Amino acid sequence: MVVMLVSTLHGAAPTESREWVSVTGSKVTGSALSVAAGQVRFKLDAGRELTVPLSKLSEGDRRLLADHFGTKEASGDTGTADGTNSGAELVTSGLSQKIGEVVGPIDAGGGSHYHVYIPKSLRKGRLAPLLHYNGSGGGNAGSVKKHIEGAELNGWIVAANVESKNGNEPEKNSEHAANCVKHLIANLPVDPKRVYFTGGSGGGAMSFYNAAHIPSAGAMPHIGYIPSGTNLKDGHFFVINGTTDYNRYTSAVAAKSLGRDAIHRLFVGAHQEGPSWLCTEGMAWLNGRYLAKNKRQADLTAERSDYEAAMIFWIKKLATSEPHRAYYWCVFLEEDYGIGGANAAVLEAVAAPLAANPGCVNYVMGIREISDFSARNYTGFGVGSAFKHTTPKLESAAANLAEKFAGVPMIEEIAKALGQPTCGG
Numbered sequence: 001m002v003v004m005l006v007s008t009l010h011g012a013a014p015t016e017s018r019e020w021v022s023v024t025g026s027k028v029t030g031s032a033l034s035v036a037a038g039q040v041r042f043k044l045d046a047g048r049e050l051t052v053p054l055s056k057l058s059e060g061d062r063r064l065l066a067d068h069f070g071t072k073e074a075s076g077d078t079g080t081a082d083g084t085n086s087g088a089e090l091v092t093s094g095l096s097q098k099i100g101e102v103v104g105p106i107d108a109g110g111g112s113h114y115h116v117y118i119p120k121s122l123r124k125g126r127l128a129p130l131l132h133y134n135g136s137g138g139g140n141a142g143s144v145k146k147h148i149e150g151a152e153l154n155g156w157i158v159a160a161n162v163e164s165k166n167g168n169e170p171e172k173n174s175e176h177a178a179n180c181v182k183h184l185i186a187n188l189p190v191d192p193k194r195v196y197f198t199g200g201s202g203g204g205a206m207s208f209y210n211a212a213h214i215p216s217a218g219a220m221p222h223i224g225y226i227p228s229g230t231n232l233k234d235g236h237f238f239v240i241n242g243t244t245d246y247n248r249y250t251s252a253v254a255a256k257s258l259g260r261d262a263i264h265r266l267f268v269g270a271h272q273e274g275p276s277w278l279c280t281e282g283m284a285w286l287n288g289r290y291l292a293k294n295k296r297q298a299d300l301t302a303e304r305s306d307y308e309a310a311m312i313f314w315i316k317k318l319a320t321s322e323p324h325r326a327y328y329w330c331v332f333l334e335e336d337y338g339i340g341g342a343n344a345a346v347l348e349a350v351a352a353p354l355a356a357n358p359g360c361v362n363y364v365m366g367i368r369e370i371s372d373f374s375a376r377n378y379t380g381f382g383v384g385s386a387f388k389h390t391t392p393k394l395e396s397a398a399a400n401l402a403e404k405f406a407g408v409p410m411i412e413e414i415a416k417a418l419g420q421p422t423c424g425g
Contacts, residue, residue: 015068017045021058024342035069039087053087082316083309083343086302088123096187102141102148105162112179113162117144118188119151121310126155126303127191129217129290130184131283133160134177134199134206146276147198150283153310155303159184166202170209170227177210196220196286200273201247208254211235217290218261220282222273225250225385226257236289237262238282242269243417246385246424252378255371261289264374265367268413270423284311284329288337295338308333308343315350324409327351327360328367359408366411373401373418388421395419 014031020042021027030044035054042050054062097103097118104115122128131151133143139160147158161180164173177197184190197207197219204224211219211232218235223245226232239255241248243266255264263285267274274282288311291304311333318326330351333339339347354360377397381389398419405411 014043015065020061022052022056024056032065032068035065040065056084056087083312083346084305084341085309086123086305088126088302088306090120091118091122091124091189095189102144104141104144104160106183108180108183110175110179111163112176112183114159114180114184115139115141115144115162116157116159116184116188117148117151118157119148119155121152121155122157122189123155123302123306127189127194129154129156129194129196129287130181130190131156131158131196131198131220132177132181132184132210133158134164134173134197134203134210135160136166136200136202138162138165139199147279147283149276150280153280153314154283154287155306155310156283156287157184157188157190164199164203164206170206173206174210174213177206178214181214193217194290198222198279198282200224201271204247204251208232208237211237218286220279220286221251221254223247223251223271224254226254232258235261236286236293238285239264240274240278240282241266242272242274243267243414244420244423245269245271246387246389246422247271248374248422249378249381249386250384252374256375256379264371266370266374266414266418268417281325284314285332288332292337305343308339308347312343312346312350315347319350319354322409323354323357324360324363327354327357328364330354331364362405362408363411366405366408366415369401369405370411370414370418373397373415377418386422388423390419390421 014033017031019027019029028044030042033041033043039051040054044050095118097116099118100120102115102117105113107113131147133139135143139162143160144158151158159180161176163176181195185192192215194217196217197210199207200222201224204221205227207219207221207224208226209230212230216235218237220238222240223242225247237258239251239262241251252264255262267278287307291300291307294300315326315329330347333347377394398415402412402415405415
């Protein structure tokens with residue numbers, strides 16, 4: 001992501017008076033005086049001046065301004081989005097930690113420390129969601145780095161707690177997490193209502209535990225389980241598992257118990273955390289589900305615009321290399337998130353050629369059926385880890401799924417592995 005550009009031709013003359021059209025169809029008549037920091041300043045024929053977000057103008061008008069004032073910003077090509085965004089300025093300085101770098105360890109008090117990343121996509125005047133990592137062996141700078149793409153895409157702050165690890169009592173690990181979250185909220189623009197937890201194995205279990213004991217909006221647990229007695233009342237959960245992980249059954253039970261507020265995503269692998277690309281998808285899913293649930297909140301309107309624009313830009317990049325993934329996110333934005341307005345039309349144009357590709361359509365269907373497979377077939381084996389385990393029924397169901405999705409990118413490979421015996425890392 002790059003910072004929005006200020007006009008390079010500060011002495012450019014105003015445009016001639018003309019009619020300007022917004023993305024919603026409203027019109028004003030006058031001259032454009034300048035373009036800077038995501039805003040265009042007009043002198044209306046009626047005599048008054050008017051300043052509006054550049055993103056609110058039609059694409060044709062933005063490009064006309066780009067030609068006249070010589071700015072990438074006016075064209076809408078800021079390097080951040082191809083959809084209509086809020087036009088809000090990016091934060092470039094003034095925070096207690098560096099932006100765009102992993103920093104740490106930082107002392108949070110109470111014997112707790114963390115590493116943190118503040119995204120370059122952070123917007124001025126806006127609190128950011130926080131993703132807090134709890135590792136089975138403790139968190140470090142690498143724990144943060146694997147989430148940078150997701151942080152930039154969504155405008156999230158990411159932190160990794162150093163002391164939360166296996167061997168501690170859950171209460172002690174949660175105390176470390178709470179110390180870090182409290183310190184982050186006090187020192188950075190973190191939204192206290194939108195804290196999410198992540199981590200693998202014991203850290204995955206702590207993700208569920210912390211989501212129940214610290215004010216939270218949900219979690220992205222890897223290869224974990226819901227600890228006994230943990231009562232999850234609210235939030236969204238993106239549950240990640242390796243296909244042959246010995247905790248695949250505990251994760252399936254967790255996802256099923258959370259119902260429509262959870263999804264079980266699997267990757268080909270054993271007892272290890274999911275790949276960084278799946279972490280990015282998890283953050284995008286959690287963000288989209290929250291914004292969809294709270295779509296009537298007026299204070300989230302600008303954030304919704306930025307999320308939509310960033311997602312469209314990302315989808316366009318994916319479409320050139322991984323069209324199946326790109327189409328999945330087109331469908332998510334249309335069906336799960338409920339995109340509307342001008343950005344819906346932009347997304348529709350991107351989705352149309354992808355929808356004509358059977359591999360893309362079957363990939364979306366396959367993601368859904370794999371989650372359904374988990375709920376039907378992995379939830380009848382108790383709530384403990386199961387080593388070197390499979391059954392003839394699992395093998396048959398997995399083989400049938402693999403046959404159904406033969407040739408579909410990623411899906412066939414995942415389906416084949418669903419029936420294999422569980423193993424370690």
